Amino acid sequence: MRKLLIMALKEVRLAFRDVGALVTMLVTPLALTLAFGAAFGASGSAVLTDxxxxxxxxxxxxxxxxxxxxxxxxxxxxxxxxxxxxxxxxxxxxxxxxxxxxxxxxxxxxxxxxxxxxxxxxxxxxxxxxxxxxxxxxxxxxxxxxxxxxxxxxxxxxxxxxxxxxxxxxxxxxxxxxxxxxxxxxxxxxxxxxxxxxxxxxxxxxxxxxxxxxxxxxxxxxxxxxxxxxxxxxxxxxxxxxxxxxxxSPSGRPFSWLNYSATSMAVLFLMFAVTSGGRTLLAERQGGTLPRLLVSPTPALTILIGKMGGIVLTGMLQVLVLWGATTLIGAYWGDPFGVLLAIVSLVLSATGVGALISAWSQTPGQAGAIGTMITLIGSGISGSFFPRSGLPSWLQSLSLLMPNAWGIEIFSRLQLGKSVSDILPWLGGLLLLTIAYYTAAAFGFRRQFD
Amino acid sequence: MALVEVRNLVKQYTAGGPNAVDDVSFEIQAGEIFSLLGPNGAGKTTTISMISTLLRPTSGAITVNGCDVLGDPMGVRRSIGVVPQDLALYDELSARENLRFWGEMRGLHGDGLKQEIDEKLRLMDLTNRAADRVKTFSGGMKRRLNLAVGLLGNPPLVMLDEPTVAIDPQSRRYILDWVKDMNTKGLTVLYTTHYMEEAQELSHRIGIIDQGKLIAIGALEELTRLVGEHETLILTLYQESGGTQLAEAVAGLEGILQASAHDGEVVLNVASAETALPTALGQASLLGLSVRTIEIREPNLETVFLHLTGRALRD
Structure with missing residues (x-):
């Protein structure tokens, strides 16, 4: 347990010392939230018919x-x-x-x-x-x-x-x-x-x-x-x-682009951060630190869980900081307890995607390319740039394979005043998806570590 | 009892493929510096990876400090320190933070860890840079820190995998002196290299490995005895491309036991340099090749390798 924590804290420390990662994790989503909020204000419009x-x-x-x-x-x-x-x-x-x-x-x-x-x-x-x-x-x-x-x-x-x-x-x-x-x-x-x-x-x-x-x-x-x-x-x-x-809204709170952008941008850049974090496992292998860890008297599972735990911790800190910062500029995320539950569930799930990509990639470059592709396409259809409701129904269904879609749906409901019990079915769905990610990743890691 | 025992070790990366390590057996006694000498791709790193539990042997047995690598990998890991060929450090962490992290991964903590970190920093002359991030270090400083990490926990056996590759002469000298110094303090060292001079200077015993097979093992004197009273004659040509031509021309001529060429140098294993030299020069003249330098060497590991494999060590 002690080694697991040490591994995780090392990951957090490395992530927060990387200026480039900080820009991706915090500065860019905050800037985009401000930009969307300024552009659309408290509401928004688009060309639609009927x-x-x-x-x-x-x-x-x-x-x-x-x-x-x-x-x-x-x-x-x-x-x-x-x-x-x-x-x-x-x-x-x-x-x-x-x-x-x-x-x-x-x-x-x-x-x-x-x-x-x-x-x-x-x-x-x-x-x-x-x-x-x-x-x-x-x-x-x-x-x-x-x-x-x-x-x-x-x-x-x-x-x-x-x-x-x-x-x-x-x-x-x-x-x-x-x-x-x-x-x-x-x-x-x-x-x-x-x-x-x-x-x-x-x-x-x-x-x-x-x-x-x-x-x-x-x-x-x-x-x-x-x-x-x-x-x-x-x-x-x-x-x-x-x-x-x-x-x-049905729950009594108005829709706001600022609120929507705050959470959707947080989700998007969380995905970038965690897929990039997952890639570091391959980078550590290539750089020699992973083999060195594997010959230390520390079980491989502890190393893996510690590393993933670090990525989860980093992701949580990232979203918590964004929650605080966007709240200061007027965004509302919803019932704090519900938001915390949503953040934990979402970060775990997003890290699962990162783990899955790392487990089945051969090199950091490959994982990076796949991660960027999945994050951008997934975000596009999951509501990070515009609400999913504007998409064809088959694409809306497809987007539910991504944690982004679940995260944004959960946050949207919380922002509209829904209670924790209202979002439980969505949290349950996200949990099932998370289990699927980690199961698939476990097979990949097993192949890699053997 | 030997600190390391390797018995009939085989590693096959793909089923039915070639053996990267082929039936290798050796022992390392406590307090010994044992070198695995061989060209790149000979199987040195694969062997060391199996001993350190990083790779699973296809067959064979390894015990380290009485622990079997398959049955008690944690026991093996507690008994070894590994200094990999590539720098395995976190650039964004300071020297002290790196040592603390790796120490904690070895199970060290508290005052004991702090004292050991201070000691290793002092040993590697890095105390003044302890708080600086590793990314600001020179190559030599990183190498020293890499060594220090391998020593954390004072394991009875330290494995150094080609620690002097791609570093400046001063750092290389520092590492060689450090290995000898640590050995005098009781550290057992498994050292892999493709530099004959390093193996000769450091080792109590040397295992020569080529194409996955351990082709000779023993102290330097024992190995050179394998060659007999032979000498090594090295001719450097003005025409680099003519080396192979000359080696082929002289091979098998009287008094020339073996011949190989590399980068314009022709290395001849000869019974007597005095009698072989006129023959070699005559053949060079016949081929229109001009000899720039002539060097005669007493038997050494290069000669041994040439004798055993028919190829120069650096081929």
Whole structure:
């Protein structure tokens, strides 16, 4: 046991004294995390089509109709495949099962809160403000209607300001890019609606001014209303929206590219580090230190386990440092206990890949080339650069041969607020894969050591 | 009882392939410097690898300090120190860290290990560089540290596998003197080399190995006696390519027992240099070859090897 620990600590010491290895293990993944985080911020988008989206309209008001109409219109028709639903629980279950990318819930009171004047004018004056054309207001509104609208407008202006209402996007954890697209589109539609309502409000403000001051006639009013409408079109910003968007995952935490990049880059560069660590076994053989170890009074198994233990320890330190560093820049990895479990499982498994490559390679160069190839291809299909959900299903299945895919899936779930018990099946799958790696590696090592 | 006993040792790397070591038997007595002398590829390293438990013999038996290499490999490993031909050190660790690591791998620890590290650093004149990383060392310093690692734990037997290959003359001299010095302090040494001069200078007994077979064994005097009263005549030619031609021409002529050529040198094993020299010069003249130098040597290991194999040691 003592020799095993000495072997392992020697590996850690050698790894952390190698400047090149430190750059690969720590500096590069941190830099890439920062770059991805800066590029995509807290969400992301990509070009996709026919993203399956459910819309639950709990409002049934005019503004909600407008929103649904736009989401179903030809302008966004290629991007979204919208399905209207009535049952909230059933819809959420479909998102949970990853059958659809998201559920957009338009809350009850949406129309009233996003454009309060609309329903009051509709009810009390029998005028549909959304169909009001500023340039033809003269022919559309009678003097009585103008007066009544002005009164309602003044009343509303004096009402206390209410908090913005929130549209919830209940998002699939497995489709972060699709969810990003949905969020972007809904946000755009809301801005568009807000520009319209703001324009109308400005027209009504002008109408109120004219009516109360008894100045000019309808001609003057039309001019003021047109100007007010144009001003509204240029003044609207996202921050002005009376409606807020909130993306929640089935577990309640939002998807973030910074979080995703932090863990996916850590997994990618862990793979580089451990496959490179595995290669050192062959390098030690070639350099003569392994034969020297084998003629020391230390069992070969102790040497092998000690060496692998050192690589595991190095990998764990690497991921722990990255966890700490990325947390400092704002990334969230999930429940600490779950993260620790995930790190231990992932590092053990990744080291298994390194061991497997070393066990069946002849030279350090060969192991290096195979390791780089496996790491890059494996990372490409396992979600290190972009989520696996964007890949064909057969490739998604194939990626499960790599610990990267399991690691990223586990971390994604933890980041979205899942508990340790939720990730246990994934940890179990990773464990089985790890056993398979070490078994195959053991045959290779046995062949080498004989 | 011998410290090392090797009996009918055979190593075949591939089933049905040639024997890298072929029925080799010898003993090494405690306190002895025993050299295995032979050209590259003769089987020296394979033999030493089997004795050190690194390679499993195809057949035969080896015991070291009473321990069988197959039955009690740990006992063998505790009894030996190995200094490999290539430097087996960690460049990123300091000299002291290397010694500590290798010492711990031998089961040493605590104050005992610390004292031994200090002693080895002093012995190898590396105390001032103890904290420096090995990658900053010169080749000679690395060689000395490599030797020091082999001595950790003060094993009764140290095996040095061609320790002077590719090093400068000063370092070579240092190693040879060190081996002799350690031997006077009771260390038993198994030394492999393809340098005849080293084997001659160091060894109490020498085993000559060629193509996997141990072709002669004994003290220097015993080996040279095998050649009889023969002398070695070495002719250096101006025409390097003519050596083989001249060796073939003189082979079998009266008084010339054996002839071989290498890099423009013709090595002749002769009964008498006085009578053989005119014959050799005459043949060179006939072939249009010009002789640059003539050297006459008393019987030595080169002569013995030539006598036994028909080839020069460095062929």
């Amino acid at each position: 993203i399956p989206v459910l819309v639950l309209d709990q409002d049934q008001g005019a503004m909600a109709d407008q929103l649904v109409d736009i989401l179903q219109s030809d302008s966004v028709g290629e991007l979204l495949a919208v399905e209207m639903v009535q049952d909230d629980a059933a819809a959420r279950a479909r998102v949970d099962a990853d059958a659809v990318a998201a559920l957009v819930t338009i809350p009850s009171g949406f129309t009233d809160r996003s454009f309060p004047l609309l329903s009051r004018v509709q009810e009390q004056v029998d005028v549909d403000l959304l169909s009001l054309d500023p340039e033809q207001a003269e022919s559309q509104l009678t003097p009585e209607q103008q007066r009544d609208i002005a009164i309602l407008y003044t009343q509303l202006e004096n009402d206390p300001q209410e908090d913005p209402i929130t549209i919830e996007i209940f998002a699939s954890a497995d489709r972060p890019i699709s969810v990003g697209v949905v969020k972007g589109l809904v946000s755009q539609v809301l801005e568009q609606l807000h520009m319209t309502t703001q324009g109308i409000s400005n027209i009504l403000a002008a109408l109120t001014t004219i009516t109360t001051q008894q100045q000019g006639g309808m001609q003057n009013m039309a001019r003021l209303m047109t100007t007010a409408g144009e001003e509204a079109m240029t003044d609207v910003g996202v921050d002005d929206l009376p409606v807020k968007l909130r993306v929640v």
